[in-house]
Amino acid sequence: MGTSEGWPAPRPAGAVSGRVTVPGSKSISNRALILAAIADGPSTLSGLLAARDTALMRAALVSLGVGITERDGLVTVTPGSLKGPAAVDCGLAGTVMRFVPPVAALADGIISFDGDPYARERPMNVILGALRTLGVQIDDQGTGRMPYAVSGSGAVRGGKVTLDASGSSQFVSALLLAGARYDEGVDIRHDGKPVPSQPHLDMSAGMLRERGVQVDDSEPNRWIVAPGPIQAKDSAIEPDLSNAAPFLAAAVVTGGAVTVTGWPTATTQPGDHLRDIFAQFGADVALGDDGLTVRGTERISGVDLDLSEVGELTPVITAVAALAEGPSYLRGIAHLRNHETDRLAALEQEFNALGGDVTQTADGLEIRPRPLHGGLFGTYHDHRMAHAAAVAGLVVDGLAIENIETTAKTMPEFPELWSVLAG
Ligand SMILES: O=C(O)C1=C[C@@H](OP(=O)(O)O)[C@@H](O)[C@H](O)C1
Numbered sequence: 001m002g003t004s005e006g007w008p009a010p011r012p013a014g015a016v017s018g019r020v021t022v023p024g025s026k027s028i029s030n031r032a033l034i035l036a037a038i039a040d041g042p043s044t045l046s047g048l049l050a051a052r053d054t055a056l057m058r059a060a061l062v063s064l065g066v067g068i069t070e071r072d073g074l075v076t077v078t079p080g081s082l083k084g085p086a087a088v089d090c091g092l093a094g095t096v097m098r099f100v101p102p103v104a105a106l107a108d109g110i111i112s113f114d115g116d117p118y119a120r121e122r123p124m125n126v127i128l129g130a131l132r133t134l135g136v137q138i139d140d141q142g143t144g145r146m147p148y149a150v151s152g153s154g155a156v157r158g159g160k161v162t163l164d165a166s167g168s169s170q171f172v173s174a175l176l177l178a179g180a181r182y183d184e185g186v187d188i189r190h191d192g193k194p195v196p197s198q199p200h201l202d203m204s205a206g207m208l209r210e211r212g213v214q215v216d217d218s219e220p221n222r223w224i225v226a227p228g229p230i231q232a233k234d235s236a237i238e239p240d241l242s243n244a245a246p247f248l249a250a251a252v253v254t255g256g257a258v259t260v261t262g263w264p265t266a267t268t269q270p271g272d273h274l275r276d277i278f279a280q281f282g283a284d285v286a287l288g289d290d291g292l293t294v295r296g297t298e299r300i301s302g303v304d305l306d307l308s309e310v311g312e313l314t315p316v317i318t319a320v321a322a323l324a325e326g327p328s329y330l331r332g333i334a335h336l337r338n339h340e341t342d343r344l345a346a347l348e349q350e351f352n353a354l355g356g357d358v359t360q361t362a363d364g365l366e367i368r369p370r371p372l373h374g375g376l377f378g379t380y381h382d383h384r385m386a387h388a389a390a391v392a393g394l395v396v397d398g399l400a401i402e403n404i405e406t407t408a409k410t411m412p413e414f415p416e417l418w419s420v421l422a423g
């Protein structure tokens with residue numbers, strides 16, 4: 001696949017059209033695994049994503065004493081008594097490094113956490129501080145970052161905590177997901193600039209309610225989870241709508257038509273915002289029984305978008321914007337500096353290296369379309385940088401993608417699916 005020269009991005013002669021089935025949602029899969037692991041009985045999950053982030057989550061839960069078996073594509077999770085010692089590899093997965101420590105706090109024993117080199121740069125201080133307030137003992141050598149160890153005593157007091165989740169919604173989701181199992185539940189208040197990624201918070205609250213947990217999020221910036229059992233639940237994981245972004249973008253930038261199958265009619269996934277976003281770029285968007293179809297038109301308009309709720313869509317949106325007719329302004333995404341890499345810097349660097357004109361602002365990007373030329377597009381261990389590069393490569397000669405294998409974080413089949421659609 002990839003070589004030292006990178007993976008040559010497919011450069012089709014004309015419009016890209018076809019149907020794509022994308023694998024399960026990373027965010028729903030890892031929440032379903034966590035909730036099943038601390039539920040009141042076994043749960044069977046279908047359509048669970050098989051990718052690096054979910055493999056890391058499964059390994060983490062198994063190391064704590066959870067039973068996970070797989071048969072005919074169905075994954076059964078059986079809660080066990082949670083115990084250390086254990087060592088959790090978080091890779092570069094935000095959902096593992098933030099969601100597992102609150103569960104590890106329920107275990108009896110010491111659970112240590114580490115991950116990829118860049119994982120040590122991703123902020124953890126807010127969630128570690130909040131856990132300490134809730135009665136959990138954590139040793140991070142005073143760094144607020146990885147590596148750290150949680151010393152569980154088999155139970156967590158819980159209760160009230162105030163935190164600043166402007167850096168990542170995952171700090172709140174982490175406490176919500178485990179909070180029902182704390183003696184006093186959790187009562188979280190956010191104090192700071194706005195919390196990003198509201199759909200992911202709704203996803204956490206929604207999945208808890210589906211499992212019988214009482215969540216009160218009626219007051220802005222406050223979430224109360226009542227103590228009590230989490231009901232086991234068999235469930236089907238939706239396709240990953242954020243990972244559908246590059247495929248749909250292929251239709252937009254080549255004037256083709258792409259259908260992503262199995263698009264849910266109601267969902268908390270942020271990727272559902274793509275319907276509106278691609279329409280703003282000028283594409284025709286239709287949600288039908290067959291899935292979501294995006295049809296490119298003659299023109300790609302520049303856009304002015306606040307992406308604070310859907311930050312993970314930014315790399316692919318940047319690629320489309322770089323190929324538009326006019327400038328685009330993407331706002332509300334300062335927190336992307338804490339993602340798999342500093343995404344604002346990485347997008348600026350890599351699109352400008354192709355002849356583009358992308359500038360970082362305090363909270364986003366300004367993109368002025370320029371004719372792009374080929375080159376090696378750096379991906380910084382960021383799956384979504386690779387998706388952005390692939391979209392640009394559809395219409396730019398000689399574009400190669402460095403470390404295409406990084407797409408395995410959430411979609412190991414990406415190179416194959418992309419080659420079939422665009423090759
Ligand atoms: O809870 C989740 O599953 C996620 C929340 C978001 O994190 P941030 O709020 O840190 O952007 C999102 O970007 C990430 O890809 C997945």
Ligand SMILES: C=C(OP(=O)(O)O)C(=O)O
Nearest residue numbers: 092093094095312339340
């Ligand atoms: C920010 C992302 O991932 P993580 O879950 O590692 O935070 C992402 O997938 O875009």
